[in-house]
Amino acid sequence: MASERIWTAALLVIGDEILSGRTQDRNISPIALWLNLQGIRLGEVRVVPDDHARIGDAVDALRRGYDYLFTTGGIGPTHDDITVDAIAAALGVPVIVHPRARATLEAYYAERGGLTEARLRMARVPQGADLIENPRSGAPGIRVGNIFILAGIPTVAASMLEALSGTIEGGRPLLSRTIGCWVAESEVALLLADTERAHPGCQIGSYPFFRDGRGGANFVVRSPDEAALEACRADLVARLQADGRDVAPEGL
């Protein structure tokens, strides 16, 4: 099989509220799942504070290290929303008011008190940027080069992702199957490693848990190749059963 291009992305979560612990991030997991549907692997996440230099440094490293960079947070109308300025500075381009964003916001706020100076901030983009539709509120997301700038509010970020679906080049999604066992993972550690070794191109992850007073584990088999995945999954089930284990074929 010819080796195939694997498309990668990084995610930069911008926000003091995540680092203070006040807010539990709810964007990483849905963005990761969405990226996989586009055939893109999330390779790294960073969370940084609302700090111009820290955002800029991370943007610069991640946009070079991955095919795509997604950011969440810091694109609202208030003084702590500095994502656009920091990314423009990192790219060495000025910030401009995007005419279509301005028109969209003018229409959206026509019956909501008008487009104030603060609201106009949400039409500011790095020069050369395109907009990402956001049907949910007037303020758009922003695409500039390989960077996709999304809102921090999870429902709004999700709506922007929906607008992007199918528009970004990717490869084959990584497929996965989960099986579960009421077993301490240490009892089957060698079995798991042997099975993975017997199936090149597949990875097996082991995720233990404690639930209802007893321990178990889910084993997740991953591969971009459906046939290889199924062969590995079936082999793992067979080996666990041969070892006397009760397997939950859909995971626990």
Add this chain to the structure above:
Amino acid sequence: MASERIWTAALLVIGDEILSGRTQDRNISPIALWLNLQGIRLGEVRVVPDDHARIGDAVDALRRGYDYLFTTGGIGPTHDDITVDAIAAALGVPVIVHPRARATLEAYYAERGGLTEARLRMARVPQGADLIENPRSGAPGIRVGNIFILAGIPTVAASMLEALSGTIEGGRPLLSRTIGCWVAESEVALLLADTERAHPGCQIGSYPFFRDGRGGANFVVRSPDEAALEACRADLVARLQADGRDVAPEGL
């Protein structure tokens, strides 16, 4: 006021399951809150896959960039648990079996099938490391230099943090107060910026939300200084009320 030392930490979350979107991280927020109680600010989070080189690169950057580095994940008994090996390699030290960890695991597994080779993996530490107690399951966490290696399962990570409480040097915690308003944040953006400017040493974060069909925002005032914090909070409430806003003094 003499400038005071601010203690900082980074968190490295290790695990394919977070990057695939399968698992929602539940460690960042509690670790951030716990760190703040110790007087330590969480300055950055990174999430990397179960990959030796990627873990090593992140460990190397973060242990140098912050006073402390915490890691979660990858310290179990299975083949995908490579955190200890990757960190030891990053530090340039060998991996050894820690005698006390071995003894603890031997006692723990005495009536649970014995200490197998896979389970013994959980006693492996970078040379020079100390153990972090884990009353919840036999396997300890690990401290080596300024690095604290915690489990990925949130309840186990929390139990290790509990064992560490009060043992790590920090400064003054960052205090915070939250007030809320049923207002579009764009309507009070300038007011927020003016208030922050009038109170050096305080930051005001604005966190909008949509709930029950309408929009509101919480404003979080942060400062290590109790008096400065209260002055800023009271001023913000007064300015919002003077602007005709209904303020929820405990947040929304």
